[in-house]
């Protein structure tokens with residue numbers, strides 16, 4: 001009889017571990033002694049006032065910016081989706097998606113990824129023919145084709161209309177459930193955070209000041225008003241609908 005070893009959850013490496021991260025621009029400290037761990041398949045959403053350091057953290061995790069101290073341990077290079085799609089206008093959709101793949105089956109893999117985001121019939125189409133939501137779908141396909149262990153999302157839905165945004169939420173949730181990367185989503189949208197997060201983090205002045213698990217360990221969902229209060233929004237006055 002042959003025994004097959006089944007990896008225990010503890011044997012699956014986390015998507016990323018950050019310890020004692022420090023980042024400064026000149027004398028201005030932007031990230032101070034920040035610690036963070038994201039598991040594979042975990043959807044973490046990062047909120048915080050403008051200027052608190054969210055994008056700086058994301059760019060450091062993506063390897064796009066230098067760090068001044070601490071350590072970022074990730075098994076592989078993360079994939080990033082930005083607010084703007086950043087597709088190359090002179091390349092077809094499948095070439096955009098497979099950029100950097102360097103594989104003989106690149107077109108096939110791009111086709112699979114485009115199908116997953118609902119654009120399987122558009123391989124040879126061009127970025128100029130896409131709506132904003134479709135372009136972000138292609139950007140998602142381009143990220144997922146790399147099979148990342150960590151997926152970084154920097155306000156990717158912020159420029160979309162409300163209905164498209166909701167559809168993108170559903171799509172991202174499905175894709176993360178299938179591919180199971182760890183996810184760090186930066187957003188200003190409290191409802192988006194509540195809709196998508198397994199865990200919500202609030203950053204203040206370069207530190208994780210508040211953390212709330214959403215589904216894990218049977219945790220109760222956080223009330224919208226409590227989250228707004230954590231973000232410094234005065235909720236004592238009713239907000240007109």
Ligand SMILES: Nc1ncnc2c1ncn2[C@@H]1O[C@H](COP(=O)(O)OP(=O)(O)OP(=O)(O)O)[C@@H](O)[C@H]1O
Pocket residue numbers: 025030048049050051052053054055056057
């Ligand atoms: N290249 C840079 N040089 C100098 N200061 C910078 C640079 N990039 C960011 N900063 C400063 O670092 C701080 C954090 O910026 P960051 O973009 O990370 O904030 P954020 O939380 O993402 O803000 P927002 O929500 O408005 O995008 C800000 O005070 C910003 O002015």
